[in-house]
Amino acid sequence: MIETKVYTAYIPMNLKNRQRLCNFLLIFLTSLSSLAGTRALSADQTVLIGGDYNYPPYEFINHKGQPSGYNVELTLAIAEVMGMKVAFRFSDWADVRKALEVGEIDALQGMANSPERRETFDFSPAHAIVHQSIFARRGEPRAASLTELRDKDVVVQKNGIMHDYLLQNDVGARLFTAETHADALRQLAAGKHDFALVANLPGLYLGKELGLSNILPVGKPFQAQHYGYAVLKGNEDLLAQFSEGLAILKNTGRQQQIYNTWLGPLQEKGLPWKQWGKWAASLSALLLLFLGGSITWNRMLKRQVDKRTSELHIQQQQLIQADKMTSLGILVSGVAHEINNPTGLLLLNMPVIQEAWQDCDEVLEQHYAQHGDFLLGGLSYSQMRDEIPALLKDMHEGARRIKRIVNDLKDFSRQENDDIREPFNFNDVVATAVRLAENSINNSTDHFTVSYSSNLPTIKGNAQRIEQVIINLIINACQALSDRSKAINVHTYALSAEQQVCLEIKDEGCGIEAGNLSRLLDPFFTTRREQGGTGLGLSVSSGIVLAHNGLLTFESTPKQGTRVILALPINGDKT
Structure with missing residues (x-):
């Protein structure tokens, strides 16, 4: 079990004011806890995660005053598989981004990756792809590209990725900022600006939820952006935990399930339901028959799928291990080559030195008999004549042992076909x-x-x-x-x-x-x-x-x- 602490409050007032009050309490309580120590995390300490309180369906405060959305569910799943304790701090985007920069929180669970941001933050592998769209009012001039924004009033979310981009790249637009995507779209719907530049899925989601029927997306001038966990640069340990947890969820299929739940339905192109409704009525009987046959067929297939699930699960984990073994094989192959070269010289030269010592032994013994003891290598000859053969033998055996160990490692890491018998x-x-x-x-x-x-x-x-x-x-x-x-x-x-x-x-x-x-x-x-x-x-x-x-x-x-x-x-x- 993971311990997830979410501080919320509810009072009978409009949703926006409730959200602001909740986030004020979150910030206040978090500030009190931060006075007790730094954000350096011990093994059992709670990881504080930041999020945008109004960025659905990725992350938002729901009607119960609780953090919700794709990012939240994904974070809780990662915390479960990694044995982490997490708590959430939700506020407007500019506030939580600043909180990460000054170390008040440990990570943001969703942030678009860009070269400029990588100078300050480190990012996990992407867990979603975000598209940015230009929104306009129905019946008014449209803009499909950035060049068409020149001399136009454009509203973006403060400190969001589009705000960053337009500050770095002057497209000639008059720039206005809003606290949230919802605020930007409301202002556009009310006729305050010419265009809003916001993320496509949140824009569609909020337009539907807020009943903003007079706005629509009219252009996608940007390439897809990688969206993942972000930590302050240098916090590799925490980032590694999120990256490993995300990899586990992807390999087990759980991340895809969460993704489909929150984002799948919104990625499909909308249909003209009023027009299709008439046709659907006339075809409903056929559809029911088709669905009935599909359900029967699916039940038959499910028995086979269930039978194979346990086998496939183990095979999936073996693929993970196989990747690790492949890396080990490459590493060992290179190390073995570097070790075997000097080891081969030792094995080649050591017998020559042993034979040379045996040839010198008779001359040294005669000198010892005629002149008495003398120094050899800083020690007396009477001591060294017994030690040197033993030392040479040990060195030869040591070199042979090194070669044997390297060969064993090469055999161990070698990738072979499982069908070999x-x-x-x-x-x-x-x-x-x-x-x-x-x-x-x-x-x-x-x-x-x-x-x-x-x-x-x-x-x-x-x-x-x-x-x-x-x-x-x-x-x-x-x-x-x-x-x-x-x-x-x-x-x-x-x-x-x-x-x-x-x-x-x-x-x-x-x-x-x-x-x-x-x-x-x-x-x-x-x-x-x-x-x-x-x-x-x-x-x-x-x-x-x-x-x-x-x-x-x-x-x-x-x-x-x-x-x-x-x-x-x-x-x-x-x-």
């Missing part, structure tokens, strides 16, 4: 995974044991993908330990009757609450979000195991530990 040795894959996770193991426990069952049968599958699963399970076990005295035990074995090979990983960590066991494989479920966990590791691992017709099971007791068993069929068929 090649024979591989299960013990070898487990051993490679243990080597790759060695750093995490050494940092977590002094009691790590691994045992390999002899004579395991060769199994079929994608060795690299199974290796990825095992690494994830070992790292999870390491992260569960409270101190280095706790142990992790790993061993492989075969079940002849079931025709399976198995891996068991037992840890003496914090364990898993009973209520969370059933959720372990859910995408984005994690108890470590504050430590950087995304909740995708086990979900992706489960998808890989299912693709190999295997099983992944968990047993756990809180404060005692967890036991994980990975079972794979020997021939790759279903277990």
Whole structure:
């Protein structure tokens, strides 16, 4: 659950005055809270979001005095998936923009991106595309382009994107500003100006809501503008949370649902309903028959869609992980090349140095026998003659270990087709995974044991993908330990009757609450979000195991530990 604080007030007066009073109280209460400290956010602190109180359908104060609209619903959804606490401050656009500039609020949930604004603000990826339109009164001269605004009276929202543009680009118009889009359109409808330059969807929405039937859009002189979250330049951490949350909502389809709810119907071109109404009456019977057949057909299709939904959800999360693995593969490939070159020189030159030392050893021994001890490299020869061979051997082994680790990383990050079904040795894959996770193991426990069952049968599958699963399970076990005295035990074995090979990983960590066991494989479920966990590791691992017709099971007791068993069929068929 997220905690959303919205301060509102209601008194029996007209809507505009109620909105202004609500926003005065919002600003007053926010100002009091800001005296207690700066806007530097801790992990559990509420993020203060700014919005325009009259910019429907994107954001506005509704008739109940509550923030509403596409932006608000999207922000609450991001807060839910990211575990954030948010509160809203709604006022006129110039006020909330200024509040962001001086650090009184943390972010604006909707702001058009432009080169000039990027000098002050950082922007998330766009969550909507905004079109700007020229509005005019019916029956009066129209303007389809900016050049036609010369010597005309044009009203725009104060400090809005069109205000910014006209200040930067003199088109010869006489510029007037209004507090909101609604004010600009009211002034135009009342005959005060020649044109209003406002966002298209809010203009259509407000024209309908306010009953301004004598105005209409007559031109769209601008390209589409990217519209997204904005923070003060340098606040990368908060922006990253909004960007990640937005990516999650887009990948799960939830952002599109919210978009369709608020913006979809308004983007369709209006129809002459009075004219079409007569025709619709005569065709209503046919339409009802068609709808009845469609409903029946849709119900049949829904059963198939529901059947596929869970499978597609896991596949979607695997695509996210695949993108990350692609980036890792590119990075590792470059790093491996840079590391392998000097490592190759070490492996090539070290045997030569060892042979050279052996050749020098006899001469040095004769000198030692004739003249006694002497210094070699700052130390006595009697000490160095035993140390140097050991040092050279260790250096040679170290270089070989570096080469082996780099090769393991390249194998791990290599993207392979999930349909690959090649024979591989299960013990070898487990051993490679243990080597790759060695750093995490050494940092977590002094009691790590691994045992390999002899004579395991060769199994079929994608060795690299199974290796990825095992690494994830070992790292999870390491992260569960409270101190280095706790142990992790790993061993492989075969079940002849079931025709399976198995891996068991037992840890003496914090364990898993009973209520969370059933959720372990859910995408984005994690108890470590504050430590950087995304909740995708086990979900992706489960998808890989299912693709190999295997099983992944968990047993756990809180404060005692967890036991994980990975079972794979020997021939790759279903277990």
